[in-house]
Amino acid sequence: MISYLKAIKHDILHLIAPSLCPACDEPIDPAERGICEACRVSLLAAPYPEEIYETLLEEYTAEELALEAIGSLYTFEQDSPVQQLIHAIKYKGCYPLAEEMGVELGLALKAFVEFSQIDLVLPVPLHRAKLRERGYNQAEFIARGFSRAHNIELMSNGLKRIRHTRSQTQLSAQQRAVNISNAFTVTVKDTAGAKILLCDDVFTTGATLNACADVLLNAGAQSVIAATIAQDNPNTNVRRGT
Ligand SMILES: [Zn+2]
Incomplete structure (x- = not known):
């Protein structure tokens, strides 16, 4: 209340x-x-993309990991300004802020070679029931900002969420991977042969982004990388030692 x-x-x-x-x-x-x-x-800065990716390499087998790189702006912590920021973007209708943060994310990652060659930017889609409830997809606005910063094409409808998955918050990494598997499908042909960047607000284990990357690769994408405003990977936080 x-x-x-x-x-x-x-x-x-x-x-x-x-x-x-x-x-x-x-x-x-x-x-x-x-x-x-x-x-x-x-706002607590995220570790460098290389360091974040190393933690994923420890959590996934080479076969499981469809993503080739991942970068974030900030590190998520409970009751922190980063949490407030993500909450505003996600639940308070602050989608212009999501787009602004997307631009910042894009500019920040320009410095890294992994993010220098991208053909298409795709947001992680919401299920249509969720989209109706929220009114907008925050990931789409982040993707829009990122595509502006890099001057590359945004493909908002490239992926579709075909299963309404339950909240991942209480699930282990393995449970998340199972929960999210077969949740997405590729809806356009243009992703074939393309180097794709996925955008989302936060990633934790990377299961959602990796599931998206998996279907894109199966549909012929050349490579898939990801960028999020914040990262909440527990192992990355431990590795920071701060
Ligand atoms: Zn303030």
Whole structure:
């Protein structure tokens, strides 16, 4: 009930004063992009793509791992500004912020060779029931921002979610892989032969992104890499040692 009231308070505040930081609800300077400067500087940076990928190599066999690279902007922690940011993007209708973060993600990953050759950007799709409920797919706006930053084609409908999977939050890595398998299908021919980048808001074990990559490779894609605003891989966090 309290969180429900908080959500209403947030919505009302945003109606009467739209320039509030979605992470802390404090007024925001129009010059600040998306979130306030205080929140921005407190966002915990993600490890480099190479380091994130190494943890996936430890969790998956070479045969299981369809993704060739993965990069994130931030590291997700409970009750942190990163969590607030993701919550705003996902549940509070802040899709312009999702697109802005997508641009930042794209610009940040330009520095890494793994992300220099991309033909198409695809968002991880929501099931249509979820899309109806939420009204938008945050991953699509992140993908839109990324495609703008790299000046490459966005293909919003390249993948379709054909199974409504249960929440992955309480599942182990292995359970997640089973839960998400056969959840996606490729709906267009243009992905064949292409180097594809997948976008999503957060990844934990990478099971969802890897399932998407798997169907894309089976449909003839040349390679699939992924980029997310935040990473919540427990092993990556441990490896940071911070
Ligand atoms: Zn803030």
